[in-house]
Amino acid sequence: MNMPSPDDAPIHLQGRILLADPSLRDGIFDRSVVLLADHSAEEGAFGLILNHPTGHNVGDFLKEDTFEPLKKIAVHMGGPVSQEQLTFSALWWSQQEGLKWHVRIPAEQAVRRSRQPGTLVRAFVGYSGWTAGQLESELRRNAWITTKPESSLLGQAHDRGLWAEILRSMSPYHQILAEAPEKPWAN
Numbered sequence: 001m002n003m004p005s006p007d008d009a010p011i012h013l014q015g016r017i018l019l020a021d022p023s024l025r026d027g028i029f030d031r032s033v034v035l036l037a038d039h040s041a042e043e044g045a046f047g048l049i050l051n052h053p054t055g056h057n058v059g060d061f062l063k064e065d066t067f068e069p070l071k072k073i074a075v076h077m078g079g080p081v082s083q084e085q086l087t088f089s090a091l092w093w094s095q096q097e098g099l100k101w102h103v104r105i106p107a108e109q110a111v112r113r114s115r116q117p118g119t120l121v122r123a124f125v126g127y128s129g130w131t132a133g134q135l136e137s138e139l140r141r142n143a144w145i146t147t148k149p150e151s152s153l154l155g156q157a158h159d160r161g162l163w164a165e166i167l168r169s170m171s172p173y174h175q176i177l178a179e180a181p182e183k184p185w186a187n
Contacts, residue, residue: 011041011136011139012039013036013039013045013135013146014036014037014038014039014040015036015037015098015099015148015149016036016039016146016147016148016149017033017034017035017036017146017147017148017149017153017166018032018033018034018036018047018144018145018146019032019033019034019144019145019146019147019163019166019167020032020033020034020143020144020145020163021142021143021144021145022177022180023142023143024143024144028049028052028077028079028080029049029128031051031160031163031164031182032049032051032052032163033049033050033051033158033162033163033166034047034048034049034050034079034128035047035048035050035091035099035101035149037089037101037103039135040132041132041133041136042132043132044129044130044131044132044133044134044135045128045129045130045134045135046103046127046128046129046130047079047127047128047129048076048078048079048089048103048122048124048127048128049076049077049078049079049124049128050076050122050153050158050162051076051158051159051160051161051162051163052076052077052160053074053075053076053077053158053159054074054075054076054077054125056074056075057071057072057073057074057075058070058071058072058073058075058086058123059071059072060075061075061086062086062107066107066108066111067107067111069111069114069115070088070107070110070111070114070121070123073114073121073122073123074122074123074158075123075124075125076122076123076124076125076158077124077125077126078124078125078126078127078128079126079127079128079129080126080128081126081127081128081129082126082127083125083126084125085125085126086123086124086125087103087104087105087123087124087125087127088104088105088106088107088109088110088113088121088122088123088124089101089102089103089104089105089121089122089124090102090105090109090110090113090116090119090120090121090122091119091120091121091122091153091154092116092118092119092120092154093118093151093154098148098149098151099149099151099153099154110123118154120154122158145167145170145174147166147170150169153166163178164178164179165178
């Protein structure tokens with residue numbers, strides 16, 4: 001009977017934060033912080049990049065009065081897939097379960113969620129997706145650093161600085177990664 005190798009061991013990542021390794025400098029994922037909202041070995045993975053604001057607000061796209069409560073929400077680049085769609089997600093912290101979320105919610109539900117204390121509503125164009133086995137392969141090549149989300153995530157700025165901020169909080173090694181220049185060969 002063959003014993004599974006460490007490379008065959010299942011990886012459970014749903015609800016984790018993926019931080020792009022500094023070596024992953026291929027455009028959209030450069031210094032990305034991804035909330036992995038769904039993951040299974042059989043189906044693949046789905047996530048949203050939390051720290052790539054587009055410079056637009058929801059009000060730039062949805063002009064109807066119905067969406068007035070959402071108009072100042074920043075629109076983030078969620079990933080390279082389906083970038084023509086604007087979607088909303090709600091994030092909140094549960095003392096018992098940690099970070100909770102509803103992704104791809106309709107705008108009307110986003111309006112309701114935006115009125116709930118402690119709930120962070122975000123708008124995204126696109127999402128990040130991996131086919132079955134693809135993310136696991138990338139992890140084995142050290143393209144991503146995984147961590148559990150902390151409650152402070154909801155109060156942090158979801159901009160380019162979030163990547164380094166989370167890394168700094170992880171360990172001295174990760175702090176060195178966070179402080180390294182973006183292009184060390186240019187120094």
